[in-house]
Amino acid sequence: MAAGMNCSFQNSLWLLNPRQGTNFRAAHLRTRLRLPQSLFFSAPSPAADGALYCTNSSNGSAASDTFVLTTPLYYVNAPPHMGSAYTTIAADAIARFQRLLGKKVIFITGTDEHGEKIATAASAQGSSPGEHCDVISQAYKSLWKDLEIGYDKFIRTTDPTHEAIVKQFYSRVLAKGDIYKADYEGLYCVNCEEYKDEKDLLENSCCPMHLKPCVRRKEDNYFFALSKYQKLLEETLVQNPDLVQPSFRLNEVQSWIRSGLKDFSISRASVEWGIPVPGDEKQTIYVWFDALLGYISALSEEKERPDLELAVSSGWPASLHLIGKDILRFHAVYWPAMLMSAGLSLPKMVFGHGFLTKDGMKMGKSLGNTLEPNDLVQRFGSDAVRYFFLREVEFGSDGDYSEDRFINIVNAHLANTIGNLLNRTLGLLRKNCQSTLVVDSAVAAEGTSFRETVETLVERARVHYENLSLSSACEAVLEIGNAGNSYVDERAPWSLFKQGGPASEAAAKDLVVVLEVMRIIAVTLAPVAPSLCLRIYKQLGYSEDQFNALTWVDTKWGGLKCGQVMAQPKPVFARIETQTEEEGKAAVGSRSGKKKLKEAA
Numbered sequence: 264m265a266a267g268m269n270c271s272f273q274n275s276l277w278l279l280n281p282r283q284g285t286n287f288r289a290a291h292l293r294t295r296l297r298l299p300q301s302l303f304f305s306a307p308s309p310a311a312d313g314a315l316y317c318t319n320s321s322n323g324s325a326a327s328d329t330f331v332l333t334t335p336l337y338y339v340n341a342p343p344h345m346g347s348a349y350t351t352i353a354a355d356a357i358a359r360f361q362r363l364l365g366k367k368v369i370f371i372t373g374t375d376e377h378g379e380k381i382a383t384a385a386s387a388q389g390s391s392p393g394e395h396c397d398v399i400s401q402a403y404k405s406l407w408k409d410l411e412i413g414y415d416k417f418i419r420t421t422d423p424t425h426e427a428i429v430k431q432f433y434s435r436v437l438a439k440g441d442i443y444k445a446d447y448e449g450l451y452c453v454n455c456e457e458y459k460d461e462k463d464l465l466e467n468s469c470c471p472m473h474l475k476p477c478v479r480r481k482e483d484n485y486f487f488a489l490s491k492y493q494k495l496l497e498e499t500l501v502q503n504p505d506l507v508q509p510s511f512r513l514n515e516v517q518s519w520i521r522s523g524l525k526d527f528s529i530s531r532a533s534v535e536w537g538i539p540v541p542g543d544e545k546q547t548i549y550v551w552f553d554a555l556l557g558y559i560s561a562l563s564e565e566k567e568r569p570d571l572e573l574a575v576s577s578g579w580p581a582s583l584h585l586i587g588k589d590i591l592r593f594h595a596v597y598w599p600a601m602l603m604s605a606g607l608s609l610p611k612m613v614f615g616h617g618f619l620t621k622d623g624m625k626m627g628k629s630l631g632n633t634l635e636p637n638d639l640v641q642r643f644g645s646d647a648v649r650y651f652f653l654r655e656v657e658f659g660s661d662g663d664y665s666e667d668r669f670i671n672i673v674n675a676h677l678a679n680t681i682g683n684l685l686n687r688t689l690g691l692l693r694k695n696c697q698s699t700l701v702v703d704s705a706v707a708a709e710g711t712s713f714r715e716t717v718e719t720l721v722e723r724a725r726v727h728y729e730n731l732s733l734s735s736a737c738e739a740v741l742e743i744g745n746a747g748n749s750y751v752d753e754r755a756p757w758s759l760f761k762q763g764g765p766a767s768e769a770a771a772k773d774l775v776v777v778l779e780v781m782r783i784i785a786v787t788l789a790p791v792a793p794s795l796c797l798r799i800y801k802q803l804g805y806s807e808d809q810f811n812a813l814t815w816v817d818t819k820w821g822g823l824k825c826g827q828v829m830a831q832p833k834p835v836f837a838r839i840e841t842q843t844e845e846e847g848k849a850a851v852g853s854r855s856g857k858k859k860l861k862e863a864a
């Protein structure tokens with residue numbers, strides 16, 4: 264891992280429970296010396312007080328070559344929108360990058376299907392909650408397919424395996440003495456499925472996120488003793504700042520914790536659509552307590568009996584929970600405390616990204632101000648959608664969508680800088696060299712500093728991917744394309760070919776240099792725009808199997824060899840034509856019509 268990175272998945276923390284009078288020195292020692300965990304750890308008994316809490320694979324079996332990442336389990340109150348797609352696209356890019364690094368990746372996504380809001384949404388549609396969940400969770404799966412999301416596990420919280428694991432987890436926390444029954448009265452936002460503090464609400468007790476009034480509720484509920492974990496959580500975050508990223512979100516979480524943690528209610532007496540509380544069938548488990556456990560139950564193997572320990576041993580702890588900042592409190596406060604209570608390892612990182620906004624407000628299902636991803640994919644193709652959102656919105660910050668900007672970025676970067684460069688180079692190669700490389704790419708770049716320029720940019724892209732700076736990673740790849748364009752413009756091989764003799768030989772070499780650049784772009788951009796990169800790779804004379812077998816090692820200069828035959832040049836990414844351009848063409852008797860983009864197959 265490169266020096267200067269601001270977050271690392273390899274850091275680990277071994278935190279000895281301070282209530283037992285031990286300290287944190289072991290944590291530092293192990294982290295700094297990278298000692299094997301066996302020297303420091305003995306598996307905690309789940310119910311024993313004073314257990315050892317850690318953010319590494321203690322009672323999980325996630326080896327360092329396994330990377331487990333999750334998206335939120337999306338709430339099926341309505342079909343997916345561009346916000347849900349955004350997190351999932353980012354997760355997919357990270358998963359693809361980790362696979363390129365040679366990691367065994369378990370990429371988990373799914374749907375959160377219990378709770379009051381779902382029952383209400385179903386009855387509004389005139390269907391049963393079960394039918395409603397089937398339809399909506401299928402809509403997620405189908406959008407993920409269109410967006411080329413290569414998840415490994417799709418968990419639905421209505422799966423019987425999940426239900427069994429939630430009950431086992433609940434029983435563990437109960438056995439630990441962390442669940443008790445009490446009366447509760449407070450203001451509840453049904454859209455957040457959360458009791459709110461009055462001080463956090465707007466006028467008329469409106470939820471600031473959903474702009475709807477909260478309702479006063481009084482219930483006899485089961486509570487989780489969150490307050491008991493306040494000190495331990497505070498210390499854990501100090502010891503392991505990677506647990507919550509970006510760092511400004513860590514500050515936010517630390518300030519919530521410092522302001523005092525209250526026990527929270529983990530059951531609902533009034534909600535039927537949920538998992539019954541073990542030992543009290545009149546209540547159901549609070550939807551958040553249930554949903555978070557989906558990250559563990561997703562690890563269960565299909566044919567195995569549902570068992571918390573077995574699931575945990577199949578990959579827990581997660582390397583990365585990718586979420587929007589709206590659900591940070593659940594992931595960075597409630598979830599770690601729940602895991603501590605059950606004696607399970609903490610995830611290594613929770614990354615809370617920003618919002619896609621519309622007129623400054625979070626785009627969301629409850630507000631209904633969403634952008635339709637199916638429409639974008641149909642009109643512009645999955646590569647354009649994936650690339651635009653990852654390139655345009657700095658990962659961690661908010662970003663507003665504009666169609667003009669979308670078209671400008673995608674045309675400039677994918678169609679011009681990358682697509683045109685490939686197309687015109689292949690055209691020249693076809694005309695002058697029968698589409699065959701005349702020299703190894705390693706030889707072609709000898710005597711220039713071009714190779715180093717590209718290698719520096721590749722390394723920059725790698726570091727940015729590792730740091731989850733996805734926009735900067737895209738930028739580094741684009742810089743490689745810019746370098747290729749400058750190279751070809753300076754060398755002007757088309758005019759060298761005209762001169763013949765040694766000039767023509769030099770021009771043939773130049774084409775190899777540029778095509779090697781294209782090959783490297785096809786590897787480095789593959790996490791973000793997989794189909795486009797496959798098309799580039801095929802144009803370079805490789806097969807789909809060869810593309811699928813790529814690793815980050817293939818970013819090394821020198822892959823293209825003398826004698827390799829390129830395919831017929833075909834545009835890999837067609838420009839999106841705007842209304843104005845189309846009208847212009849129509850005026851001169853050419854094609855007319857609406858905006859159009861067809862990716863060349």
Ligand SMILES: Nc1ncnc2c1ncn2[C@@H]1O[C@H](COP(=O)(O)OP(=O)(O)OP(=O)(O)O)[C@@H](O)[C@H]1O
Pocket residue numbers: 335336337338339340345346347349350454585586587588589590617618619620625626627628629630
């Ligand atoms: N506008 C958005 N920008 C970025 N990510 C979003 C956005 N909306 C939803 N998400 C992603 O979906 C997660 C929330 O999932 P959920 O199913 O609750 O969707 P939602 O549209 O936010 O719902 P609601 O509007 O009912 O609160 C967020 O944490 C984030 O990962």
Ligand SMILES: [Zn+2]
Pocket residue numbers: 452453454455456470471472473
């Ligand atoms: Zn709300």
